Amino acid sequence: MLDFIARRLVAIVPVLTVVAVLIFLMLRLTPGDPAAVIAGDNATSDQIADIRQKLGLNEPIWTQFGIWIADMLQGKFGESFFFKKTVAELIAQRIEPTLALATCTLIFAVSLSVPLGVLAAYRQGTLFDRFVMGFCVMGFSVPGFVIAYCLIYFFAIELGWLPVQGYVRIGVDFWKFLERMVLPSLTLSVGFIALISRITRASVLEVLNEDYIRTARAKGLSNRVVLMKHALRNAAVPILTVIGIGIAVLMGGAVVTESVFGLPGLGRLTVEAVLSRDFPTIQTVILMFSVVYVLINLLIDISYTIFDPRIRY
Amino acid sequence: MTMTRRTLAALAAGTILAASGPALAQGKVLKFVQNGNLTILDPIQTTAYVTRNHGYFIYDTLFSSDENNAVKPQMVDKYEVSADKLTWTFTLRDGLEWHDGKPVTSEDCIASLQRWGKRDAMGTKLMDFVKEFKAVNDKTFQMIMKEPYGLVLATLGKPSSNVPFMMPKDIAATDPFKQIDKYIGSGPFIYITAESKPGEKHVYNKNPKYKPRAEPASGLAGGKVVKVDRVEIIEMPDVQQQVNAMIAGEIDVIEQLPHDLIPVLKRDRNVALVDWNPLGHVFVIRFNHLQKPFDNPKVRMAALYSMRQEDYLKATIGDAAYYKVCGAAFICGTPNASEDTKGLLIKPDFEKSKALLKEAGYDGTPVVLMQSTTLPVLTNMAPVTKSLLEQGGFKVDMQAMDWQTLVNRRTRKDSPQAGGWNVFHTFSVSADALNPISNAYFVANGEKSSWFGWPNDPQMEKLRDDYAKESDPAKGKALAEAIQARALETAQFGWLGQWYGPGATRTNVTGWLKAPVPVMWNIEKK
Numbered sequence: 001m002l003d004f005i006a007r008r009l010v011a012i013v014p015v016l017t018v019v020a021v022l023i024f025l026m027l028r029l030t031p032g033d034p035a036a037v038i039a040g041d042n043a044t045s046d047q048i049a050d051i052r053q054k055l056g057l058n059e060p061i062w063t064q065f066g067i068w069i070a071d072m073l074q075g076k077f078g079e080s081f082f083f084k085k086t087v088a089e090l091i092a093q094r095i096e097p098t099l100a101l102a103t104c105t106l107i108f109a110v111s112l113s114v115p116l117g118v119l120a121a122y123r124q125g126t127l128f129d130r131f132v133m134g135f136c137v138m139g140f141s142v143p144g145f146v147i148a149y150c151l152i153y154f155f156a157i158e159l160g161w162l163p164v165q166g167y168v169r170i171g172v173d174f175w176k177f178l179e180r181m182v183l184p185s186l187t188l189s190v191g192f193i194a195l196i197s198r199i200t201r202a203s204v205l206e207v208l209n210e211d212y213i214r215t216a217r218a219k220g221l222s223n224r225v226v227l228m229k230h231a232l233r234n235a236a237v238p239i240l241t242v243i244g245i246g247i248a249v250l251m252g253g254a255v256v257t258e259s260v261f262g263l264p265g266l267g268r269l270t271v272e273a274v275l276s277r278d279f280p281t282i283q284t285v286i287l288m289f290s291v292v293y294v295l296i297n298l299l300i301d302i303s304y305t306i307f308d309p310r311i312r313y
Numbered sequence: 314m315t316m317t318r319r320t321l322a323a324l325a326a327g328t329i330l331a332a333s334g335p336a337l338a339q340g341k342v343l344k345f346v347q348n349g350n351l352t353i354l355d356p357i358q359t360t361a362y363v364t365r366n367h368g369y370f371i372y373d374t375l376f377s378s379d380e381n382n383a384v385k386p387q388m389v390d391k392y393e394v395s396a397d398k399l400t401w402t403f404t405l406r407d408g409l410e411w412h413d414g415k416p417v418t419s420e421d422c423i424a425s426l427q428r429w430g431k432r433d434a435m436g437t438k439l440m441d442f443v444k445e446f447k448a449v450n451d452k453t454f455q456m457i458m459k460e461p462y463g464l465v466l467a468t469l470g471k472p473s474s475n476v477p478f479m480m481p482k483d484i485a486a487t488d489p490f491k492q493i494d495k496y497i498g499s500g501p502f503i504y505i506t507a508e509s510k511p512g513e514k515h516v517y518n519k520n521p522k523y524k525p526r527a528e529p530a531s532g533l534a535g536g537k538v539v540k541v542d543r544v545e546i547i548e549m550p551d552v553q554q555q556v557n558a559m560i561a562g563e564i565d566v567i568e569q570l571p572h573d574l575i576p577v578l579k580r581d582r583n584v585a586l587v588d589w590n591p592l593g594h595v596f597v598i599r600f601n602h603l604q605k606p607f608d609n610p611k612v613r614m615a616a617l618y619s620m621r622q623e624d625y626l627k628a629t630i631g632d633a634a635y636y637k638v639c640g641a642a643f644i645c646g647t648p649n650a651s652e653d654t655k656g657l658l659i660k661p662d663f664e665k666s667k668a669l670l671k672e673a674g675y676d677g678t679p680v681v682l683m684q685s686t687t688l689p690v691l692t693n694m695a696p697v698t699k700s701l702l703e704q705g706g707f708k709v710d711m712q713a714m715d716w717q718t719l720v721n722r723r724t725r726k727d728s729p730q731a732g733g734w735n736v737f738h739t740f741s742v743s744a745d746a747l748n749p750i751s752n753a754y755f756v757a758n759g760e761k762s763s764w765f766g767w768p769n770d771p772q773m774e775k776l777r778d779d780y781a782k783e784s785d786p787a788k789g790k791a792l793a794e795a796i797q798a799r800a801l802e803t804a805q806f807g808w809l810g811q812w813y814g815p816g817a818t819r820t821n822v823t824g825w826l827k828a829p830v831p832v833m834w835n836i837e838k839k
Binding site: 030031032033036037038039040043044045046047048050051054082083084085090093094149152156157160163164165166167259260261262264268269271272275276277 | 364494513561
């Protein structure tokens with residue numbers, strides 16, 4: 001197992017190298033000039049050229065790449081072109097809302113979708129099953145921002161139960177933090193619930209037709225024990241896989257959700273950085289997302305061994 | 314077990330609901346949403362309006378424009394100009410202090426003017442005429458001119474970007490092409506760096522030591538009396554959410570509303586719309602004078618003959634209450650305004666356009682029209698241009714892109730086939746367009762210092778110089794009219810109508826001043 005983990009960790013290096021090269025090249029090849037953004041609308045070409053020079057953007061592209069990689073290897077993530085802050089400081093400031101949103105969404109989505117999927121499989125063909133599957137289709141089909149605006153309209157504007165937007169840090173006021181997490185988490189959960197419920201239903205259905213389930217029932221075990229202990233555990237591997245993939249989807253969804261709900265997280269930082277062509281920030285945030293994604297996949301792979309003892313690395 | 318779960322769920326839900334309701338006990342905190350994110354905090358490095366607004370919070374100016382656009386002393390107590398108009402002497406008011414407690418001195422002001430004079434269009438023009446600055450004592454300094462200059466006060470009191478904000482000497486010594494990293498001013502608010510989080514909020518506390526002028530506030534001039542304890546700029550990129558948050562009472566002021574959302578707020582009794590910027594904004598079309606076919610004045614003129622301001626205004630603003638067809642390049646209702654365009658830009662003549670194109674030998678190569686799709690107010694401009702130009706005999710290749718791509722591409726002087734461009738739209742606040750010096754679109758210095766499109770017209774530059782030197786308002790107006798006529802004669806660029814974007818406040822917030830900039834002094838929250 002330790003060998004496997006070590007090999008996977010080493011494999012991160014080429015993955016990140018490829019990601020780094022791709023991000024760097026894509027940003028440099030995409031139209032857009034941070035100097036022009038900094039200078040503002042009334043600046044002349046000469047003034048923009050002066051700023052470009054000061055930012056080091058006139059250096060050959062491979063020189064810029066070399067400087068960036070050398071800095072990264074020394075743990076220097078650079079300074080944002082716009083904010084007078086290092087990218088590390090910016091990320092530290094913005095990571096809490098994103099982590100909070102991801103955690104709340106994950107807890108909410110998993111705790112709802114797995115039982116829904118199991119029950120839908122158990123009651124296959126009933127009205128409940130059709131309702132769950134109908135919800136899944138809706139969850140996949142309706143864009144997150146539409147769900148967000150509907151939730152805001154009912155719960156924040158019409159009923160006035162929850163705030164429209166904003167973020168309060170968990171250490172400042174826990175209840176205000178929580179009330180500001182409800183609508184964004186619900187919004188982000190919908191697609192996630194749809195995805196996990198559907199996969200759970202399919203996996204459990206497949207397992208429910210196995211001989212050992214029939215045997216378990218013949219032994220007189222209750223439905224709850226059959227479903228939770230025998231069916232769900234054996235169906236867990238694809239469910240875990242889809243949760244892992246879902247976390248990546250969740251990162252993408254956070255970009256929209258954070259923008260709509262005014263959450264000052266990494267998703268919004270990415271959007272702002274892309275729109276203003278803040279190269280150091282975009283590069284670092286995307287690399288960070290890549291690391292997180294690779295690590296989550298590693299954790300998922302390791303967790304397979306817990307649910308399925310036949311799997312060995 | 315079931316009961317316990319239900320009880321827990323009910324308790325959790327009850328607690329969440331009890332904690333909701335009005336978001337925060339706001340007291341004298343004013344929550345303000347600007348028309349964009351505030352990322353750069355140096356109002357000399359960038360012309361971005363959100364940064365200019367930030368500047369007005371924490372910095373003060375030597376002079377300011379009142380609501381009638383008359384320039385009045387602000388930090389300056391008194392000033393005089395010598396009989397030969399070569400020496401201007403400024404004396405600062407008593408009691409001016411930086412936020413760190415140090416007194417404002419002449420040296421600080423001189424350093425600030427010098428830094429600003431390297432970046433701002435009007436500032437650089439003024440500096441062309443300045444021989445030297447002299448600090449007479451801590452409170453008095455002189456500006457010695459090479460020759461008389463008619464726009465000294467208009468330049469020092471210019472209301473919009475880049476505003477000549479005063480900064481401490483050590484900060485003003487920063488390279489004008491690099492961002493400052495300390496935010497100390499002498500203005501009515503103090504920037505609280507420790508509590509400000511870019512992308513989330515910016516915090517400004519009332520400056521308790523600020524000494525406002527005795528005169529009542531008017532426009533950007535007069536006494537800057539702060540009536541709240543704190544202002545928070547809330548970063549909220551989604552305009553629909555700004556409106557939702559306003560309805561829910563979570564924010565107090567929105568700088569500017571998108572026109573399609575105005576009816577939503579009009580229906581809310583707790584929200585008032587405020588037309589705080591009576592001068593509004595002006596749409597512009599720029600031609601690339603370096604590339605075919607718009608290097609030919611006849612082709613540019615053909616384009617102007619195809620244009621009709623009202624078509625643009627209807628397509629972008631829609632509600633006639635928020636736009637105005639105006640032939641004046643220097644903004645209707647202001648001293649330099651002249652509506653005489655001989656029908657150009659107001660009433661199209663497509664036959665004349667086609668005739669001019671034939672005369673110019675236009676070969677039918679499509680002109681590359683850049684369309685910005687990320688600034689809502691500009692999105693519909695390019696399709697209107699495409700339609701009008703095609704009616705006038707042009708072939709048009711409209712290319713959609715985000716605003717930052719356009720901002721980058723417009724700097725390129727290559728041919729459109731090699732990544733350059735032929736024509737694009739932009740807009741500016743009218744306050745930046747009131748005279749031929751502040752209005753960057755009139756600069757015709759070619760590639761040297763003209764704005765994008767790089768027109769080159771020595772006659773225009775001569776007229777602009779004459780205007781700059783003229784101190785008689787009547788003669789100045791005559792020159793402004795000549796400059797406008799010259800711009801039309803050479804089809805240098807087109808001005809495509811004025812529009813207004815009201816802001817919104819909760820009805821318990823009063824005192825918003827009429828000015829080209831949303832300023833937070835004089836505003837009261839009951």
